[in-house]
Amino acid sequence: MPFITSAIAEKNQYDVIVVGSGAGGGQMAYALTMEGARVLMLEAGRKYDPVTETPMFQTPEQAPLREAGTSDKRFGFFDATVDGGWEVPGEPYVQTRADAAGRFDWWRARMLGGRTNHWARIALRNGPYDFKPYSRDGLGFDWPISYEEMAPYYDKVELLIGVYGTNDGLENTPDSSPGCLLPPPKPLVSDLLIAQRARKLGVPVIAGHRAVLTQQLNWKTSPARLHPGNPTAQKLIAADMQRRAACFWATPCGRGCSIRANYQSPTVHLPPALASGQLDILTDAMVHEVTLGKDGRARGVRFVDKRTAKQRDVTARAVVLAASACESVRILLNSKSAQFPNGLANSSGKLGKYLMDTVGSSLVGQIPLLESLPPHNEDGAGGGHMYSPWWLYKEQLTGKLGFARGYHIEFGGGRGMPSLGTAAGLEWLTGGSYGAKFKEDARRYYGSFVGFSGRGQMIPNEDSYCETDPVVQDQWGIPVLRFHWKWSAHETRQAAHMQKTFAEIIEAMGGRVRGHVETDGAKAIAPGGRIIHEVGGAIMGADPKKSVTNKWCQTWDVKNLFLADGAPFPSNADKNPTLTIMANAWRVADRILERMRRKEL
Numbered sequence: 001m002p003f004i005t006s007a008i009a010e011k012n013q014y015d016v017i018v019v020g021s022g023a024g025g026g027q028m029a030y031a032l033t034m035e036g037a038r039v040l041m042l043e044a045g046r047k048y049d050p051v052t053e054t055p056m057f058q059t060p061e062q063a064p065l066r067e068a069g070t071s072d073k074r075f076g077f078f079d080a081t082v083d084g085g086w087e088v089p090g091e092p093y094v095q096t097r098a099d100a101a102g103r104f105d106w107w108r109a110r111m112l113g114g115r116t117n118h119w120a121r122i123a124l125r126n127g128p129y130d131f132k133p134y135s136r137d138g139l140g141f142d143w144p145i146s147y148e149e150m151a152p153y154y155d156k157v158e159l160l161i162g163v164y165g166t167n168d169g170l171e172n173t174p175d176s177s178p179g180c181l182l183p184p185p186k187p188l189v190s191d192l193l194i195a196q197r198a199r200k201l202g203v204p205v206i207a208g209h210r211a212v213l214t215q216q217l218n219w220k221t222s223p224a225r226l227h228p229g230n231p232t233a234q235k236l237i238a239a240d241m242q243r244r245a246a247c248f249w250a251t252p253c254g255r256g257c258s259i260r261a262n263y264q265s266p267t268v269h270l271p272p273a274l275a276s277g278q279l280d281i282l283t284d285a286m287v288h289e290v291t292l293g294k295d296g297r298a299r300g301v302r303f304v305d306k307r308t309a310k311q312r313d314v315t316a317r318a319v320v321l322a323a324s325a326c327e328s329v330r331i332l333l334n335s336k337s338a339q340f341p342n343g344l345a346n347s348s349g350k351l352g353k354y355l356m357d358t359v360g361s362s363l364v365g366q367i368p369l370l371e372s373l374p375p376h377n378e379d380g381a382g383g384g385h386m387y388s389p390w391w392l393y394k395e396q397l398t399g400k401l402g403f404a405r406g407y408h409i410e411f412g413g414g415r416g417m418p419s420l421g422t423a424a425g426l427e428w429l430t431g432g433s434y435g436a437k438f439k440e441d442a443r444r445y446y447g448s449f450v451g452f453s454g455r456g457q458m459i460p461n462e463d464s465y466c467e468t469d470p471v472v473q474d475q476w477g478i479p480v481l482r483f484h485w486k487w488s489a490h491e492t493r494q495a496a497h498m499q500k501t502f503a504e505i506i507e508a509m510g511g512r513v514r515g516h517v518e519t520d521g522a523k524a525i526a527p528g529g530r531i532i533h534e535v536g537g538a539i540m541g542a543d544p545k546k547s548v549t550n551k552w553c554q555t556w557d558v559k560n561l562f563l564a565d566g567a568p569f570p571s572n573a574d575k576n577p578t579l580t581i582m583a584n585a586w587r588v589a590d591r592i593l594e595r596m597r598r599k600e601l
C-alpha cells in the first residue's frame with residue numbers, strides 16, 4: 001500500500017526517510033527504490049495526482065476573472081500550485097526588511113511534487129566554471145566537486161525525465177552525451193527574428209533546454225544506461241517510459257500535464273518508484289525535527305500529522321532532507337538538543353548562511369515587423385523554444401564589465417491563446433481606441449510583443465541568510481524562518497547590463513521598448529526570492545569548520561543525515577537550479593546505496 005497512514009509509517013522498517021517530494025525528494029526516492037532500498041517519503045502537502053487533477057483543457061472564460069492571477073493564485077486560476085504561493089496560510093515567515101532591495105520573498109508549494117508541478121521546466125546544466133567560481137575570479141566558493149563528477153548524473157537525469165535541446169559546443173554551456181537530449185521544437189516566428197538580430201549583436205541564440213517530451217523517450221536503450229546491471233529496474237522504467245506521451249503543443253505547462261509529457265515529480269519520479277514496491281508515501285506530514293539516537297546518529301524524524309495535529313515519530317537507517325533549501329535548513333535549525341544547541345549539523349555555525357537566489361530583470365518590446373501576421377498556431381511547447389546562454393566570459397574575466405558573473409536570457413513572444421490583458425494597455429501605441437478601431441488594433445498588435453528576462457548568477461554574501469525567529473511560530477507551534485537579504489554591486493550592475501542588452505536587441509529588431517530602460521541596477525533587479533531559484537543555507541565543502549556537509553551532502557556532524565535539495569549549493573550559477581538539484585540528488589543517492597551495501601550506514 002504505497003500511500004500510507006502515520007500509524008503504519010511508525011510501525012514499518014525503512015532504510016531511508018526522505019523528507020519532501022519535489023525535484024530533490026522525488027529524484028532521491030526514485031534512485032534509492034529502483035536500486036532496492038526501502039524508502040518512506042514524508043510530504044507536508046496533500047496528495048496530488050496530476051493525471052486526474054490537471055485542468056489542461058479549460059479555457060480562460062471558464063475561470064473566475066478569466067483566469068487572471070490573484071494573491072492566492074499568483075499564476076492564474078488554473079495554475080498547478082495548490083496550497084502554496086508567496087504566502088501559505090498558517091505558515092508565516094519574517095522579512096527583516098520590506099523594501100525591494102532588502103527583501104526576501106519565499107515561494108512554497110504544499111502538495112505532492114512541490115514546485116515541480118508548476119515550474120517552467122527550463123533544465124540547464126551548470127558548466128565547468130560554475131563548479132569552480134572562486135578559482136576563476138576569487139569570489140564566493142568553489143564546489144568540492146567538479147563538472148566531470150556531475151556530468152554522468154546530468155546525462156542520467158536527462159535520459160530519465162526527458163529534456164529537449166541541442167549540443168552547441170559553447171563556452172561553459174556543456175554538451176550532453178549522445179542520445180541524452182530530445183529534439184527541440186521549431187522556433188516561433190518571434191524567436192527567428194530575435195535570433196537573427198541578437199546574433200548580429202554578438203549574442204548567441206540556441207535551442208532552449210526544457211523538460212518536455214518532444215517525442216517518446218527511448219525506452220529500448222535508455223533503461224540499461226540508467227540502471228546498468230539491474231534488469232528489474234530496467235523493466236520498470238521501460239514500462240513507465242512507454243506510458244508517457246509526447247507533447248501535443250497546445251496547453252500551458254504551468255497547469256501541469258495529465259499526459260505526463262513534461263517533468264513533474266508525481267508523473268515521472270514517483271510512479272516507477274511506487275511500482276518498485278519499495279516506496280511508502282505519507283502526505284500531510286509536516287516534519288520539524290530530525291531525532292537523534294544516543295550514538296549521535298539520526299534515528300529518524302518527528303512530524304505533525306496535519307490530519308490529526310498530533311506529533312509522530314518515524315525511524316530509519318538514514319535520513320535525507322529535501323524539503324526545499326530553506327525548509328530543510330529550518331528543520332535543522334529547529335532540531336536543537338544539548339549536543340546541538342544551535343541546530344543540528346551546525347557545529348560550523350554556517351547553517352542558514354549564504355542564501356542565494358537568481359538575479360532577475362525584464363523588459364518588453366513591441367516589434368512592428370511582427371504586427372498583423374497571418375493567423376497561425378504558435379502555442380508550442382508551453383514555454384521557451386530558444387534562449388541565449390551567457391556569452392561575455394572573456395570580457396568579464398578581464399574586468400571589462402564591472403560585475404563578476406553572467407546571465408542567460410529567456411525570451412518569449414508569439415500568439416499564445418489570448419487571455420485577460422492580451423489587448424490591454426495598448427494606449428501607448430494607439431493613443432486610445434474604441435469599438436471597431438480597437439478590434440482592429442487588437443488584431444494588429446496581438447503577437448507583436450517580445451519579452452526578455454535575464455537570469456543571472458548571484459555571489460553568496462554574509463548578509464543574505466536565514467535563521468529561526470525567536471517569537472513567531474507557525475500554526476503547529478514550529479518556529480519560522482526570518483530572512484536577511486542584500487544584493488552586492490555585482491548583482492545590481494548585472495541587472496542594469498541586462499536592461500541595456502534587452503533594449504539593444506529590441507532596437508535591433510526595429511522595435512520600441514515598453515516603459516523605460518532602467519539604468520539604475522538597484523531598481524532594475526527583482527527582489528530576493530522573486531525568481532524562485534533559492535539555494536544555499538547548508539553549504540557543502542571540504543572543510544568541516546567552514547561547511548555544513550561534505551561533498552556527498554552528508555552532514556559533517558551526523559553521519560547518516562544527508563541533504564538532497566538546493567541547500568548545499570555553494571554557488572547559484574545563472575543556470576536554473578533544478579536539473580542540478582536532481583543530478584546532485586542522484587549522485588548522493590548512489591553514495592547512500594554504496595555505504596548501505598558496505599554496512600556503513
Ligand SMILES: Cc1cc2nc3c(=O)[nH]c(=O)nc-3n(C[C@H](O)[C@H](O)[C@H](O)COP(=O)(O)OP(=O)(O)OC[C@H]3O[C@@H](n4cnc5c(N)ncnc54)[C@H](O)[C@@H]3O)c2cc1C
Nearest residue numbers: 020022023024044114115120121122287324565576577578
Ligand atoms: C513559478 C516557478 C517557475 C520555476 N521555473 C523553474 C525553471 O524553469 N527551471 C528551474 O530549474 N527551476 C524552476 N523553478 C524552481 C523549481 O521549482 C525548484 O528549484 C525545485 O522545485 C526545487 O526542488 P526541491 O525538491 O528543492 O523543492 P520543492 O519542489 O519545493 O519540493 C519540496 C517539497 O517538500 C515539501 N516540504 C516542505 N517542508 C516540509 C516539511 N517540513 N515536511 C515535509 N515536507 C515538506 C513541500 O511541500 C514540497 O512538496 C520554478 C519555480 C516556480 C515556483
Ligand code: SF4
Nearest residue numbers: 247251253257261382
Ligand atoms: S504543452 Fe505539452 S508538455 Fe506542456 S502541458 Fe501541454 S502537452 Fe503537456
